[in-house]
Amino acid sequence: MQADLICVGNELLTGLIENSNAGFLARRLWSTGIPVRETAVVADDEKSIREALERALQESELVILTGGLGPTEDDLTREAVASIFGLELTIDRNWLERMEGFFRQRGIDMPHNNRKQAMVIEGSTLLENKRGTAPGAMLKRKGKIIVLLPGPPYEMQQIFEEQVLKEVVKQNEGLLATVKTLKCIGIGESMLEQKIKELGKWDLPPISYVARGYEVNLQIKGYGDQQEATAAVNQAEKKLRDALGDAIYGCDDETLAGVTATLLIKNNMTLALAESCSGGLLSDLITDIPGSSCFYCGGIVAYSSDAKINLLGVAPGLLEKEGDVSPAVAEAMAAGAKKIFNSHFAIGITGVAGPGSDAAGNPAGLVYIALEGPDKTEQKQLNLGGARKAIKERAAQIALDMIRKAISRG
Amino acid sequence: MQADLICVGNELLTGLIENSNAGFLARRLWSTGIPVRETAVVADDEKSIREALERALQESELVILTGGLGPTEDDLTREAVASIFGLELTIDRNWLERMEGFFRQRGIDMPHNNRKQAMVIEGSTLLENKRGTAPGAMLKRKGKIIVLLPGPPYEMQQIFEEQVLKEVVKQNEGLLATVKTLKCIGIGESMLEQKIKELGKWDLPPISYVARGYEVNLQIKGYGDQQEATAAVNQAEKKLRDALGDAIYGCDDETLAGVTATLLIKNNMTLALAESCSGGLLSDLITDIPGSSCFYCGGIVAYSSDAKINLLGVAPGLLEKEGDVSPAVAEAMAAGAKKIFNSHFAIGITGVAGPGSDAAGNPAGLVYIALEGPDKTEQKQLNLGGARKAIKERAAQIALDMIRKAISRG
Numbered sequence: 041m042q043a044d045l046i047c048v049g050n051e052l053l054t055g056l057i058e059n060s061n062a063g064f065l066a067r068r069l070w071s072t073g074i075p076v077r078e079t080a081v082v083a084d085d086e087k088s089i090r091e092a093l094e095r096a097l098q099e100s101e102l103v104i105l106t107g108g109l110g111p112t113e114d115d116l117t118r119e120a121v122a123s124i125f126g127l128e129l130t131i132d133r134n135w136l137e138r139m140e141g142f143f144r145q146r147g148i149d150m151p152h153n154n155r156k157q158a159m160v161i162e163g164s165t166l167l168e169n170k171r172g173t174a175p176g177a178m179l180k181r182k183g184k185i186i187v188l189l190p191g192p193p194y195e196m197q198q199i200f201e202e203q204v205l206k207e208v209v210k211q212n213e214g215l216l217a218t219v220k221t222l223k224c225i226g227i228g229e230s231m232l233e234q235k236i237k238e239l240g241k242w243d244l245p246p247i248s249y250v251a252r253g254y255e256v257n258l259q260i261k262g263y264g265d266q267q268e269a270t271a272a273v274n275q276a277e278k279k280l281r282d283a284l285g286d287a288i289y290g291c292d293d294e295t296l297a298g299v300t301a302t303l304l305i306k307n308n309m310t311l312a313l314a315e316s317c318s319g320g321l322l323s324d325l326i327t328d329i330p331g332s333s334c335f336y337c338g339g340i341v342a343y344s345s346d347a348k349i350n351l352l353g354v355a356p357g358l359l360e361k362e363g364d365v366s367p368a369v370a371e372a373m374a375a376g377a378k379k380i381f382n383s384h385f386a387i388g389i390t391g392v393a394g395p396g397s398d399a400a401g402n403p404a405g406l407v408y409i410a411l412e413g414p415d416k417t418e419q420k421q422l423n424l425g426g427a428r429k430a431i432k433e434r435a436a437q438i439a440l441d442m443i444r445k446a447i448s449r450g
Numbered sequence: 451m452q453a454d455l456i457c458v459g460n461e462l463l464t465g466l467i468e469n470s471n472a473g474f475l476a477r478r479l480w481s482t483g484i485p486v487r488e489t490a491v492v493a494d495d496e497k498s499i500r501e502a503l504e505r506a507l508q509e510s511e512l513v514i515l516t517g518g519l520g521p522t523e524d525d526l527t528r529e530a531v532a533s534i535f536g537l538e539l540t541i542d543r544n545w546l547e548r549m550e551g552f553f554r555q556r557g558i559d560m561p562h563n564n565r566k567q568a569m570v571i572e573g574s575t576l577l578e579n580k581r582g583t584a585p586g587a588m589l590k591r592k593g594k595i596i597v598l599l600p601g602p603p604y605e606m607q608q609i610f611e612e613q614v615l616k617e618v619v620k621q622n623e624g625l626l627a628t629v630k631t632l633k634c635i636g637i638g639e640s641m642l643e644q645k646i647k648e649l650g651k652w653d654l655p656p657i658s659y660v661a662r663g664y665e666v667n668l669q670i671k672g673y674g675d676q677q678e679a680t681a682a683v684n685q686a687e688k689k690l691r692d693a694l695g696d697a698i699y700g701c702d703d704e705t706l707a708g709v710t711a712t713l714l715i716k717n718n719m720t721l722a723l724a725e726s727c728s729g730g731l732l733s734d735l736i737t738d739i740p741g742s743s744c745f746y747c748g749g750i751v752a753y754s755s756d757a758k759i760n761l762l763g764v765a766p767g768l769l770e771k772e773g774d775v776s777p778a779v780a781e782a783m784a785a786g787a788k789k790i791f792n793s794h795f796a797i798g799i800t801g802v803a804g805p806g807s808d809a810a811g812n813p814a815g816l817v818y819i820a821l822e823g824p825d826k827t828e829q830k831q832l833n834l835g836g837a838r839k840a841i842k843e844r845a846a847q848i849a850l851d852m853i854r855k856a857i858s859r860g
Contacts, residue, residue, distance in 0.1 A: 053485070053486045053488070063468045343746050
């Protein structure tokens with residue numbers, strides 16, 4: 041089985057909204073062994089939706105449409121799908137009442153145009169939306185599955201996970217590819233390729249490389265008999281882990297922040313941060329992790345020399361002598377945070393996020409990171425390229441990786 | 451003139467990489483009055499690229515392809531475009547030398563497969579890539595413009611801005627739609643619609659609504675004679691501003707953080723932060739702005755009660771009595787940050803980011819924000835829905851808006 045995605049919405053074609061739905065659906069389908077053949081983003085207009093859908097139905101067994109299920113007149117996905125198959129739209133009483141209740145709760149009368157959202161394509165299954173007023177729909181015609189999902193990611197994702205994915209896999213005769221993604225950091229794509237070449241003839245499932253910022257993902261994909269495929273993929277994983285060691289930080293849905301957090305929790309270690317040029321991004325990444333309060337004491341964004349002195353206890357003389365952007369100051373920041381928060385680990389980051397050089401003439405992208413551990417200190421100097429945001433992100437990733445390696449290497 | 455976008459890359463169809471290029475190009479083209487008709491994401495395979503391109507060429511005068519210009523065998527965009535028009539690929543000596551120099555600088559011999567990136571379609575213009583080894587290309591055939599751009603956003607964007615946009619506008623007889631986007635915050639889409647309905651018959655350029663998280667963007671688009679269109683759009687803008695007041699925080703490419711930063715700088719005001727549940731996100735958003743060090747003193751992420759007590763001087767008794775998640779603690783955090791950083795404004799945010807309720811039984815999404823100003827204090831209680839990340843983002847946005855309104859209302 042392969043899938044086509046059709047994302048409906050003028051706002052996507054004006055770029056005012058990032059189309060995160062395509063990425064999410066592609067990721068989830070791909071990892072269950074259903075490749076996405078093509079994604080189309082089309083306007084809120086019945087003809088465009090119809091053309092894209094007809095094209096998709098010629099190629100793929102599964103077509104998922106997102107968006108165009110809202111209450112306004114330019115929400116036309118239902119209408120387009122119904123007309124292609126010559127089906128009627130009928131009102132779903134239960135959903136109508138449900139919506140009226142939804143608005144009543146908020147003390148608002150349901151605007152009349154919301155009635156539209158209770159219209160369902162005859163013969164389709166209504167997919168309950170627990171997070172909004174637009175239900176999804178699943179329709180089976182001529183051996184094809186057509187799924188309609190609302191545009192808001194938070195609503196779409198929940199419906200897909202709970203009501204669509206299982207059904208799709210069932211239709212796919214429960215056939216699943218065995219897929220494993222190994223996530224590498226701190227090693228370039230070409231170096232990675234070389235190390236893997238050095239393993240000699242590769243008669244295991246094929247590997248593909250996806251460079252992603254500072255990371256490279258290795259995808260191993262085994263098809264055919266579930267058991268054999270899994271065995272082969274595991275064998276490939278073992279070979280790669282032996283060859284690449286802790287350049288592999290995790291796999292599949294794991295994130296660098298998540299893996300680092302797990303290591304800290306497992307080892308009952310706590311973390312504190314002193315950020316200058318990364319400006320709180322590292323703290324944000326860590327606190328995105330549910331339960332981070334178990335190990336994260338907190339952080340100080342010391343965006344001025346005064347803050348470095350008053351809050352982190354960096355010696356004025358040191359700033360004077362070495363400058364704000366220096367290895368010594370990074371170390372003093374980390375030491376300060378470790379002391380103030382009384383944590384096992386502390387990170388100090390100071391540098392120039394750019395766009396321009398700083399007052400002292402340090403170039404944008406020059407960043408110093410210090411890691412204070414229970415019993416040793418590490419330092420890294422980075423010379424990063426890219427825009428301000430990219431420099432912040434890269435610095436935060438490398439800091440996370442320093443913590444991860446420090447703990448896992450003990 | 452209208453445009454089609456074709457994004458090439460298996461990694462986009464596996465969802466392992468978010469397709470930010472489509473959004474960026476759509477945004478830039480749309481705002482110069484060139485609507486994007488459709489976007490296709492296709493695999494790294496010549497047939498798919500060809501089919502998408504043939505389809506696009508039937509509909510649009512401008513077709514932009516991104517990706518598939520790398521050095522590996524599965525980078526096939528050049529080949530697909532050349533073959534459609536029956537054109538040859540020839541080596542560009544200058545670019546070859548440029549690449550060899552690029553690698554020499556890094557002390558690496560140029561891998562042989564990079565030669566591929568110096569292959570250009572005959573009759574096309576090479577678009578210099580200052581940020582990587584893959585040059586772009588622009589080709590004019592049968593009254594159509596075909597543009598090839600590398601996949602990495604940082605490279606693609608720079609080439610597009612410096613070498614593509616002007617040329618495209620020129621080809622479009624310099625015709626530009628007059629477009630203005632007014633960005634609103636703190637007011638729902640339906641309420642906005644109602645306020646605008648109340649303005650009565652609307653004979654000015656049409657308005658479209660795009661809800662985007664906590665924001666709603668109002669797009670006004672005037673076509674035809676430049677002067678008349680501009681006048682009409684300005685008139686519409688004035689009407690909307692009169693009706694909506696400071697619900698409109700900015701327009702076009704302005705961001706809430708950027709507008710707030712500008713207000714702070716204009717008024718020589720400084721800002722400090724005390725974040726708990728937002729975990730450093732607000733600090734990150736502010737420090738994304740170049741020059742934020744002019745007004746941003748720094749922040750404290752007080753992720754534990756101890757940190758609130760030791761770093762922000764929140765009274766233990768207060769935490770005891772009111773609990774970490776309370777208006778009083780938000781206020782004490784803001785007051786602490788204002789004192790410590792000696793700033794004009796300070797924000798205190800405390801709440802429950804979720805997923806679950808906190809130990810005290812406060813539900814996820816309950817957030818208190820306090821703003822300490824030069825001469826008054828404000829409070830907000832939020833009951834937010836959505837995932838952990840969404841709750842953090844919403845809280846950070848609302849905090850920014852509190853600062854913005856406090857300054858602009860004086």
